[in-house]
Amino acid sequence: MSSSSSSEKVRASHILIKHEGSRRKASWKDPEGRVISATTREAAAARLKGLREDIVSGRARFDEIASQISDCSSAKRGGDLGSFGRGQMQKPFEEATFALKVGEISDIVDTDSGVHIILRTG
Numbered sequence: 558m559s560s561s562s563s564s565e566k567v568r569a570s571h572i573l574i575k576h577e578g579s580r581r582k583a584s585w586k587d588p589e590g591r592v593i594s595a596t597t598r599e600a601a602a603a604r605l606k607g608l609r610e611d612i613v614s615g616r617a618r619f620d621e622i623a624s625q626i627s628d629c630s631s632a633k634r635g636g637d638l639g640s641f642g643r644g645q646m647q648k649p650f651e652e653a654t655f656a657l658k659v660g661e662i663s664d665i666v667d668t669d670s671g672v673h674i675i676l677r678t679g
Contacts, residue, residue, distance in 0.1 A: 565643070568679030569654045570636035572608065572622060573629040575671035576601040584628035593628070601672045602665050609662060609674050619662070619676050628671060640679065650675065 575584055575593040582590035608626065611617035620635025631638050643651060647668040657663055657677035666673045 565655075566640045567642075567654050567677060568640045569638050569657075569675050569677050570619060570623060570634075571629065571631065571638060571650075571673045571675045572605065572619070572627045572636055573671050573673050574601040574605050574626070575628040579671040580669040585630055585632065586628060598667075598672065605665055605672050605674055609664075612674075613662060636676070637678070 574596070575582065576596040576598045577594055578598050579593060582593045584593065587593050608617070608622050612619050612622060623636030624632050627636055629636070643655070645651070646654070647670065649666055650668050650673065653663045653666045654675050654677055657675065659677050659679060661677055663675040666675060
């Protein structure tokens, strides 16, 4: 059998910033959700844009920013989500990741969880 694209897997890391519109307004950094509930989507996206510029310009490392900033529990692994195939992540996240080349960083991606930037690592 030829390997179909449906069995294709990618590996990625991400940085998530949650905001008032996020499905779950709590994280390891903000268990009560005080900061998250007071953060607009615009403010979260603007912060993420700035962080993305720092990473792309070489002023900061993706994994270090992820471990300090990301609202996802993957922060303790530098944002690493491991490998995943289609149908395992929220659709916008999956589509953005599969569209990247290895080593590329996405623009801001919106999901029910919040705003992300994604680094495809494999």
